[in-house]
């Protein structure tokens with residue numbers, strides 16, 4: 001049992017940590033809704049930076065960001081959605097199939113393959129960027145969507161997460177389905193995947209976060225606004241002096257919304273899977 | 282419906298042979314139980330019949346057709362797993378319907394079959410539930426229902442009752458027996474529990490280390506075990522084994538003696554028994570009674586367990602054997618006392634040095650019958 005003192009200490013720590021996590025978010029939302037740039041600059045010096053009074057709220061910044069002719073924000077947004085949704089959907093299929101094969105099929109070299117996949121988790125994107133760019137040049141994919149999608153469908157960490165889940169999923173279920181007349185693929189699609197929803201949610205959230213925020217690779221492989229993602233556009237927008245904070249924050253809010261929606265949509269499963277894996281140890 | 286035939290069926294994992302040449306015939310509609318200690322290969326053999334494990338060599342036929350290379354579905358089998366293996370995300374209805382849905386059966390037909398199976402198992406009210414909302418016994422029923430729906434030639438069960446509590450096990454055992462009578466299907470059932478084997482089987486196949494030790498009706502195995510392993514495995518409490526020496530072997534039987542027993546004529550065919558050879562006398566606890574029997578011996582009472590209707594007594598003889606006796610529930614006996622026990626040589630079994638049983642002259646009529654003629 002914890003004493004009252006310990007309990008209090010824990011609560012204080014939790015509040016402090018929470019404050020650190022939430023403060024930037026509050027700042028972003030509050031600033032985005034303040035129309036008066038001078039007011040914003042004044043508020044940055046005090047606690048008002050984290051708050052906007054409902055009476056002061058305005059959508060002016062959003063109007064400016066979305067109405068900027070030289071800067072097609074909605075186009076960037078659509079690009080990002082297309083790229084991330086493609087990566088996530090194809091990634092779930094490819095990575096879970098790979099993991100299913102590794103967890104269920106018996107073939108020579110299987111264990112080495114599993115180890116190789118796990119080892120690949122630690123290879124950072126940055127170290128692959130240059131050779132990958134050369135490859136894209138070779139196949140003429142520079143400045144295309146597929147250059148931003150295809151290299152990222154296979155995702156070692158997702159394979160690993162699926163593999164871990166399949167490894168503890170009772171083989172009896174596969175066998176029962178086989179006796180019922182299901183093929184391997186039918187078993188995968190009708191039995192294994194529906195049971196993997198928590199893992200699917202985890203993988204979907206991790207991958208969408210990773211690629212929604214992607215920066216280096218799109219910078220290298222795209223030229224104009226046609227296929228550019230919003231992450232890159234934000235950096236560009238931000239980097240054009242002088243910074244107009246209200247617009248920058250409105251842009252940031254726009255960029256954060258889809259990821260927030262995804263998180264809220266999947267969070268029930270996501271948390272479930274985090275709890276589930278915690279219990280199993 | 283169909284019978285099965287196994288001819289010299291073997292299974293190797295790498296260099297290790299776990300099923301070592303099984304020859305077995307299963308008649309159409311028979312209830313066959315594979316029984317044996319843990320790790321003897323029962324599940325492996327069942328899974329080979331199911332088509333879940335490859336058959337390394339030998340042939341398996343179902344209904345006269347060699348099925349070695351066919352998938353479970355093509356073999357016309359259905360299997361009930363020890364873990365039940367219900368699909369957790371599907372309702373009871375869909376668990377049972379899954380096989381038919383895969384086969385693209387018409388919805389009306391699926392519905393009729395699922396409802397019929399649910400009716401047989403009294404679980405019409407459970408059809409909309411998920412497996413997690415069911416008790417152990419109900420899950421068991423769903424697993425059996427899933428098998429019934431597929432209308433298989435052969436039902437296969439792998440220790441289906443082992444996850445249930447003792448009371449439910451007895452109920453389900455009776456239900457399975459009734460189900461077998463109602464459906465008239467061929468069933469193969471794996472268990473390590475000899476009581477389940479005795480109560481359910483038309484034919485018991487005793488396995489040890491991948492070899493069939495004996496196959497026969499429950500009472501054949503009980504009254505006429507062919508070797509020490511089967512004698513020790515079938516029956517509870519276990520048969521007593523008393524080391525003896527053969528004094529004389531003739532056409533009238535084999536005379537044995539030991540430190541505890543005076544010379545006793547056991548009415549069994551002598552086979553190759555010769556005077557002076559060692560042997561083992563087997564006598565079941567239920568045939569060991571008070572000192573008024575033809576053969577008696579003395580021992581010190583080590584253990585007394587009173588079950589009410591019976592008293593289980595364990596005595597240690599001067600010759601070093603431990604003998605268990607099932608005595609009347611009202612027998613007055615205390616640990617430490619010296620007790621005189623006795624038995625009728627006609628009830629005794631005699632095993633040669635190799636463990637093989639010598640054929641008994643006196644077998645009860647019931648031991649010669651099949652289950653159906655006896656019932």
Ligand SMILES: Nc1ncnc2c1ncn2[C@@H]1O[C@H](COP(=O)(O)OP(=O)(O)O)[C@@H](O)[C@H]1O
Pocket residue numbers: 294299317318319320321322323324325326
């Ligand atoms: N996949 C396998 N690889 C190697 N050995 C196995 C495998 N499956 C079972 N065995 C071995 O085969 C023997 C029989 O196992 P099993 O059929 O499960 O026994 P039972 O069901 O009678 O308890 C055991 O010794 C077991 O270790």
Ligand SMILES: [Mg+2]
Pocket residue numbers: 323324325
């Ligand atoms: Mg087993």
